[in-house]
Structure formats: structure tokens, C-alpha cells
Amino acid sequence: MGTRIAGTGIYLPEDVLTNYDLERLVETSDEWITTRTGIKERRIAKGENVVDMALRASLMALESAGIGADAIEVVIVGTLTPEKRFPSTACLLQAELGMRGGYAFDVSAACSGFLYALEVADGLLKSGKAEKILVVGTERLSEIVDWSDRSTCVLFGDGAGAVVLERSGEESDVLASRMYSEGNLWDLLYAEKGGFIKMKGRELFKVAVRNMEDACREVMEEAGVSAEDIALVIPHQANVRIINSLADKLGIPREKVFVNIDRYGNTSAASIPIALHEALQEGRIRRGDLLLFTAMGGGLTWGATLLRF
Secondary structure, eight states: EEEEEEEEEEEEOOEEEEEEHHHTTOOOHHHHHHHOOOEEEEOSSSSSOOHHHHHHHHHHHHHHHHHGGOOOEEEEOOOOSSSSSSSSSSHHHHHHEEEEESSEEOOOOOGGGHHHHHHHHHHHHHHHHHHHEEEEEEEEEEGGGTOOOOOTTTBBBBEEEEEEEEEEESSSSEHHHHHHHOOOGGGGGGEEETSOOOEEEEHHHHHHHHHHHHHHHHHHHHHHGGGGGGGGEEEEEOOOOHHHHHHHHHTOOGGGBOOOOHHHOOOOOGGHHHHHHHHHOOOOOOTEEEEEEEEETTEEEEEEEEOOO
């Protein structure tokens, strides 16, 4: 039995914060931000929480899959900005969807949260424990950003992305995956309880490129495919220089790498499902294409997933 992506959905807040807006908040400039990160603007949630955004993205994904919420047996949410300490954001989403059965839980793996959740869902589906699973990445990073710290406040945005996964009797979409963490490096990227995001950018850049490259090579080797076989890379949208460096090291042309960081910034666990949905809407993915997902986040956590769409 295999795992198939049956539907996708996203939600992005209407409020836009541009680099020029940030020039009025901290000592920075559009040129400085664009050159170092590739970001031009990001979305900021006002009056919306992570559950609200997750609900909007989930309803779109369910409609895309042609099913109702009652068909979902498991809800898995990746987030580092939960609405409450408990219950989980997934349980709150389950309630908003009107689900009366199944179960729901969160995955806390920072920017790798969606890939971790996808890994768990794939295992549940292939083992026969479930038939249909909703996987969501939702973040309101604006609430944990120090708007006086120019090294971090320019990077992050809010949003949500969702996918419906279903058990399939055909060949699995998910061909290979590798997930990793290194707790000894937690202080490269973290936020204390009740505090703001802290980051050691230079050190993190080097570790991010190296670890994601290694994970990508491992899944390609396991699946027996080469860089030339990849139709599209959909990486976590953290920094365009990281994305470009990774593509170059893998020998994958940059035109085969999906980038939307210029419009949304770093949306953590939401970035890959948002990018996947947009790539589909733009016609950059066809059935049968090989897609490579990869991410790295606080923990440190990282991983890569190779699938045939």
C-alpha cells in the first residue's frame, strides 16, 4: 500500500509587511534585506490565530480532495506557535472542523515540522492504521519576533498550508525520507518560553546547507534517482542564499527549485505546504513528477522527503 497526496490548501493573512515598512521600525533597508535573504514582503496575522489559519487551509485542502472532514481519521499539525499550551492546536482544529471521530496531535520540530508530520502520516497510512490523514503546517511567527532586532524581524511571516493524504493501492507517492535532529545545536535557533526568536545566523547557514544536502542525497540514493530526475525541489523557505547554495551543491538547476520567500518570508512549518500548493496552481507540477522536499529548523531538526506526485 502507498501514500498519495489527494488535496492541498493554503491560507495567508491579508496584511502585508514590506521591507519599506521595516525601514521605519529598525535600522535596515530594502536593499539590505533583499540581498541577504531574498525577502521583499511577508504576511502578518492580525485578529487571526494559528487555528483560524489552519482551518482555512484545511477546508481548501479538503475541497481539493473532494471529501468532507468526517472522512479524516487523523489530524497532525506542525507548529512552533501553538494557540495554547494545551490542548494541541490539532485538537482545536479538529473541533473547528466539526470532527467527532479520529484523533489529533501536534508535532513540534520548528521549520521541519511539516516534514516530520508527513513522515508520521506516511507510516500510519502504509501500516493500515488510517485511510485519510490531514497534515497541516500553521504559524504565527509575528507574535514571537522581536521587532527591534533587525537580524531576525526581517525574516519571518505568518500563514498556513495543508495537505490531505490518503492510503492508495497504487505505488506510493512517498519513495524515501530521512529525518534527523541534533539537540546539542539547539542554541543556534530557539525561542525561550514567553520570549523571542534568537538565531546565530552565520553558524546556522553552514549547518543548514550541509545537513539538507546530505539528507537530499540520501533519499535520492535510496530511491535510485539522480539530480537530473528531479522535476522540482520544494525547500523550506528560510533564506534564498541557503536555497541557491543547496541547489548548486546538488547539481539541480535553480529553475527547478520553487521559491516564494520573496512574498512570504520564513513561515516555518507552513512554508513547504504553501509552496507545494502554489507550485501546483502555477502548473509547475504534473502527475508522475519527482518532487524533493527538504527543511531545517530549530532543534536542530532537518530532513528530506522524495515523492512521486
